[in-house]
Amino acid sequence: MTAPDPRLSINQATIKYAPLAEALHLTAGAGITSIGLWRDSVEAASLPEAARLLAGSGLRFSSLCRGGFFTVPEGPARRVAMDDNRRAIEETAQLAAAGAPGSAAVLVMVAGGIPQGSRDLVGARSMVEDALAELAPEAQAAGVRLALEPLHPMYASDRAVISTLGQALDLAAPFAPAVVGVVVDTFHVWWDPELTKQIARAGQEDRIASYQVCDWQTPLPADVLLARHYPGDGVIDFAAITADVQEAGYRGDIEVEIFNQEIWDTPPGTAIARTIEGFGSAVSPHLLQAGARR
Amino acid sequence: MTAPDPRLSINQATIKYAPLAEALHLTAGAGITSIGLWRDSVEAASLPEAARLLAGSGLRFSSLCRGGFFTVPEGPARRVAMDDNRRAIEETAQLAAAGAPGSAAVLVMVAGGIPQGSRDLVGARSMVEDALAELAPEAQAAGVRLALEPLHPMYASDRAVISTLGQALDLAAPFAPAVVGVVVDTFHVWWDPELTKQIARAGQEDRIASYQVCDWQTPLPADVLLARHYPGDGVIDFAAITADVQEAGYRGDIEVEIFNQEIWDTPPGTAIARTIEGFGSAVSPHLLQAGARR
Numbered sequence: 001m002t003a004p005d006p007r008l009s010i011n012q013a014t015i016k017y018a019p020l021a022e023a024l025h026l027t028a029g030a031g032i033t034s035i036g037l038w039r040d041s042v043e044a045a046s047l048p049e050a051a052r053l054l055a056g057s058g059l060r061f062s063s064l065c066r067g068g069f070f071t072v073p074e075g076p077a078r079r080v081a082m083d084d085n086r087r088a089i090e091e092t093a094q095l096a097a098a099g100a101p102g103s104a105a106v107l108v109m110v111a112g113g114i115p116q117g118s119r120d121l122v123g124a125r126s127m128v129e130d131a132l133a134e135l136a137p138e139a140q141a142a143g144v145r146l147a148l149e150p151l152h153p154m155y156a157s158d159r160a161v162i163s164t165l166g167q168a169l170d171l172a173a174p175f176a177p178a179v180v181g182v183v184v185d186t187f188h189v190w191w192d193p194e195l196t197k198q199i200a201r202a203g204q205e206d207r208i209a210s211y212q213v214c215d216w217q218t219p220l221p222a223d224v225l226l227a228r229h230y231p232g233d234g235v236i237d238f239a240a241i242t243a244d245v246q247e248a249g250y251r252g253d254i255e256v257e258i259f260n261q262e263i264w265d266t267p268p269g270t271a272i273a274r275t276i277e278g279f280g281s282a283v284s285p286h287l288l289q290a291g292a293r294r
Numbered sequence: 295m296t297a298p299d300p301r302l303s304i305n306q307a308t309i310k311y312a313p314l315a316e317a318l319h320l321t322a323g324a325g326i327t328s329i330g331l332w333r334d335s336v337e338a339a340s341l342p343e344a345a346r347l348l349a350g351s352g353l354r355f356s357s358l359c360r361g362g363f364f365t366v367p368e369g370p371a372r373r374v375a376m377d378d379n380r381r382a383i384e385e386t387a388q389l390a391a392a393g394a395p396g397s398a399a400v401l402v403m404v405a406g407g408i409p410q411g412s413r414d415l416v417g418a419r420s421m422v423e424d425a426l427a428e429l430a431p432e433a434q435a436a437g438v439r440l441a442l443e444p445l446h447p448m449y450a451s452d453r454a455v456i457s458t459l460g461q462a463l464d465l466a467a468p469f470a471p472a473v474v475g476v477v478v479d480t481f482h483v484w485w486d487p488e489l490t491k492q493i494a495r496a497g498q499e500d501r502i503a504s505y506q507v508c509d510w511q512t513p514l515p516a517d518v519l520l521a522r523h524y525p526g527d528g529v530i531d532f533a534a535i536t537a538d539v540q541e542a543g544y545r546g547d548i549e550v551e552i553f554n555q556e557i558w559d560t561p562p563g564t565a566i567a568r569t570i571e572g573f574g575s576a577v578s579p580h581l582l583q584a585g586a587r588r
Contacts, residue, residue, distance in 0.1 A: 114529055118529075119529050119530065119531045120531065121484070121485070121529075121531060122531075122534070125487070152447065152448065153446065153447045153448070153485040153486070154446065154447070154448040154514065154518070156484075156485035157485075157510060157511075157512050157528075157529045158512040158513075163485050163486070163487060164486075164487060164488075166487070166488075167487040170487075190415070190450075191415070191447040191450035191451075191457050192447070192457070192458075193419070193457060193458060193460070193461040193464075194458075194460075216451060217451075218451050218452040219452075219517075220448065220518055222516040223513075224448070224514055224518065234451075235408055235412075235413050235415075235451045236413065237413045237414065237415060237416075240416070
């Protein structure tokens with residue numbers, strides 16, 4: 001078996017059905033040194049217990065998924081969403097403190113779609129601006145970085161009105177880079193004709209908070225949320241995108257986050273082994289050695 | 295029944311199963327004054343017969359779908375693709391000549407996806423540039439306008455490596471606007487944060503060759519090619535986009551092109567009636583009166 005790349009982080013979604021303790025155990029047992037967690041799993045264990053288990057695993061913590069879903073008009077429902085984001089900020093801070101050195105206090109933010117019954121995409125996007133203005137001071141106080149994730153445009157109506165890296169950078173611009181960054185997830189952005197340019201811009205503006213890798217294949221499955229594949233199993237040019245992200249200065253952990261029913265239906269140990277292999281062949285060859293600079 | 299908008303054109307794909315003669319008959323019989331045709335249907339009838347039928351119908355011809363699919367490496371397969379495009383140019387010229395006054399010699403171009411076995415999206419995009427350079431002089435000689443259609447990014451790998459209006463305009467830039475234009479199809483571009491800006495640019499550069507309208511709904515169907523809906527049945531803001539397209543100076547026919555198995559399974563006369571209604575309520579109110587200018 002390939003030795004895991006030292007920058008590889010398993011995003012817990014890839015082994016969705018493993019409870020937190022098992023996910024940590026399998027990840028560390030496979031020689032992987034970092035993990036990205038999901039809130040439902042953390043909350044199922046309770047935050048203090050999750051932090052304890054994470055600390056005991058010896059793993060770095062690379063991100064918490066996810067905050068956001070704040071494209072809600074002002075009113076009680078929006079207040080509920082904002083309070084939920086406050087809890088997510090607190091969870092991120094505690095988990096980052098519990099993780100091994102090199103952990104990242106990164107909260108991945110998925111914006112949310114167009115409000116039910118509305119056609120006002122522009123208005124929904126402005127709700128994201130307002131929410132960031134409200135949450136950024138609290139994230140800053142907690143030492144947490146909000147990482148805006150552009151999602152593939154096929155999710156623009158029902159999941160994320162942030163659709164391109166350029167748009168995410170525009171939304172991040174009013175805030176300090178240490179407080180609001182962006183996620184570069186290959187699955188969501190690989191198609192973008194502006195990608196190389198916007199990754200370079202993200203580097204210049206010091207905004208890359210997370211680099212996530214998984215692959216794109218067609219035909220898409222019936223549920224397009226579950227369309228992700230192991231790196232190397234599809235059409236994404238990981239050599240080019242990884243080089244762009246390195247060139248932009250990102251040196252953090254790289255998460256593999258896969259939503260795919262077939263992969264979820266395999267034993268989690270198998271999914272981890274395949275992730276190590278896919279990452280090792282599709283991504284690792286394009287990473288700079290530790291400490292190297294172009 | 296609503297009287298059809300004078301700018302409404304039925305794209306034949308909306309009534310996919312109607313043979314050409316029936317499609318023309320039903321369209322004209324419903325009081326619609328324009329139609330966009332598909333090559334398979336034209337070729338099934340033969341080009342001279344299709345031109346004769348079109349002339350007899352009294353309808354304007356708004357476009358031929360479609361040329362393109364030239365993301366093929368140089369070699370015999372690429373030559374076949376280029377020759378097919380030459381035939382499409384000739385068909386467009388003859389059909390535009392046979393249509394009623396106000397017909398548009400517009401050939402819609404769908405670029406094609408990444409070649410089988412390749413991950414070189416940038417290379418595939420450069421094949422589009424090369425193909426346009428080869429075909430543009432022939433289109434110009436025939437009086438035909440090649441209309442580059444950006445397709446939704448969910449089709450980037452297997453159908454069209456042109457994914458945004460901005461990218462289509464960049465590809466069109468080396469050529470005269472009368473020879474290479476772009477299609478604005480709401481289904482493909484509605485999500486784009488740059489849309490208003492790029493439609494305005496398309497107007498300034500005199501590139502809008504076609505405006506097509508249909509709607510976006512989620513969840514997407516199992517086959518994402520068939521995800522289109524009547525205008526007004528989804529989340530697209532036709533008021534805003536139609537205003538942008540008008541502001542950009544486009545005054546031509548507006549096609550409704552819907553791929554949707556349920557709609558195809560209704561009688562074509564029903565689909566035409568629903569198209570007239572949807573267009574009348576979702577699009578017509580946002581059109582300037584003939585001759586009006588802001």
